[in-house]
Amino acid sequence: MAATAASAHGAAAAQSIVKRQWDETVADPIDLTFHDATSIADFFAELDAEEAAAAANTSTNSPSSSSAPGNAAAAAFAAANASLATTSDATASPSTSFSMRKVSISQQSTPTRSGAGNASSTDPTAPKSSTATSTVVRVALKLGNNQLAKLDATQFPALLRRVGIEPTRLKWLDLSFNRLTAVDEAIALCPNLTHLYLHANAIDNLRAVERALSKLPCAQYLATLTMHGNPAAADKDYKTAILRACPRLRHLDFGGVSRGDRSTARYTAGSGGKGAGAPRTAAVGASEGKRD
Numbered sequence: 001m002a003a004t005a006a007s008a009h010g011a012a013a014a015q016s017i018v019k020r021q022w023d024e025t026v027a028d029p030i031d032l033t034f035h036d037a038t039s040i041a042d043f044f045a046e047l048d049a050e051e052a053a054a055a056a057n058t059s060t061n062s063p064s065s066s067s068a069p070g071n072a073a074a075a076a077f078a079a080a081n082a083s084l085a086t087t088s089d090a091t092a093s094p095s096t097s098f099s100m101r102k103v104s105i106s107q108q109s110t111p112t113r114s115g116a117g118n119a120s121s122t123d124p125t126a127p128k129s130s131t132a133t134s135t136v137v138r139v140a141l142k143l144g145n146n147q148l149a150k151l152d153a154t155q156f157p158a159l160l161r162r163v164g165i166e167p168t169r170l171k172w173l174d175l176s177f178n179r180l181t182a183v184d185e186a187i188a189l190c191p192n193l194t195h196l197y198l199h200a201n202a203i204d205n206l207r208a209v210e211r212a213l214s215k216l217p218c219a220q221y222l223a224t225l226t227m228h229g230n231p232a233a234a235d236k237d238y239k240t241a242i243l244r245a246c247p248r249l250r251h252l253d254f255g256g257v258s259r260g261d262r263s264t265a266r267y268t269a270g271s272g273g274k275g276a277g278a279p280r281t282a283a284v285g286a287s288e289g290k291r292d
Contacts, residue, residue: 029140029172030163037146040155047162138165140172144197148178151186160190168192176200176226183212191217199253200229206241213245222246228253240265 037043141160157167170190180201187193196218203209209232213219225246227233233253235241242252243265249257 028138029142030138030165031142032163033142033145033174035146037143037148039148039150040152040159043159044155044162138163139169141165141170142174144174144176144178146178148175148180150180151175151184153186153189156186157189171195173197176229183209183216185212187218188216192221193218194221195224196222197224197226198230199226202230203227204231206232206235206238210241210245213242219246220248222249224251225249226253240268244269 032043035042035046141163160167160170167189168191170193172195173187173190173193174197176197177200180198180203182203182205183198187196193216209227213225216222225242227238227242232238239252239261243249243257243261247262247265251257
């Protein structure tokens with residue numbers, strides 16, 4: 001019972017830290033969490049259903065729908081998009097839905113030339129934009145707390161574009177608390193990631209993790225990575241293996257990376273971890289505990 005309570009507390013703490021990092025660093029992340037999705041296709045199915053319902057509702061309530069039946073579907077879809085784009089947080093009804101209304105709200109909070117509809121114009125703590133534009137460049141996606149076992153290499157980038165994120169511009173990706181068993185190859189389609197959350201999954205092969213991470217185009221740029229809560233994280237060579245694959249990490253599992261950690265990773269590079277047990281040099285020992 002005590003172990004279960006401790007585990008639950010640790011999971012809650014990790015989620016709290018993730019939320020704090022999202023809140024402090026990333027403006028308007030696309031949030032697709034807590035939908036029990038087992039595949040990327042499930043997100044498309046729900047998005048399609050919500051858009052169809054919105055279009056049907058607009059078509060029913062439109063006074064011109066009966067006079068132009070041939071154009072009803074197109075007009076309803078256009079009217080729905082226009083209506084969603086002007087919906088604000090104050091008027092949106094509470095829902096766990098991740099409909100395109102949420103994406104439109106995200107767009108509305110973007111600074112405009114006149115300042116109208118700009119959430120940051122009245123919020124002194126909101127991120128400031130250096131350019132006067134109404135175009136949103138979304139860089140963050142939250143897919144945590146679902147049932148995903150794999151990211152489909154075709155559907156994943158399609159989903160990103162569906163919610164307004166260009167894969168090459170994605171910086172933050174949260175895949176925590178899913179059922180992933182490996183570092184999925186589809187992540188390679190996002191070459192500019194700097195923050196990747198993979199904690200609390202079912203990834204169990206550390207050597208496979210190291211190989212997969214090292215092949216990612218973003219491996220040299222990752223600043224933050226989480227893998228705790230996976231069986232692979234229990235390996236004694238865990239931190240060293242991760243740093244061999246991602247040498248510029250600044251935070252691993254919400255903890256800092258020391259110069260000693262980096263030295264050990266460099267010392268064992270190319271040995272597949274076999275050098276991890278060799279005598280350490282005085283320079284490495286002296287630098288242990290210092291932070292970059």
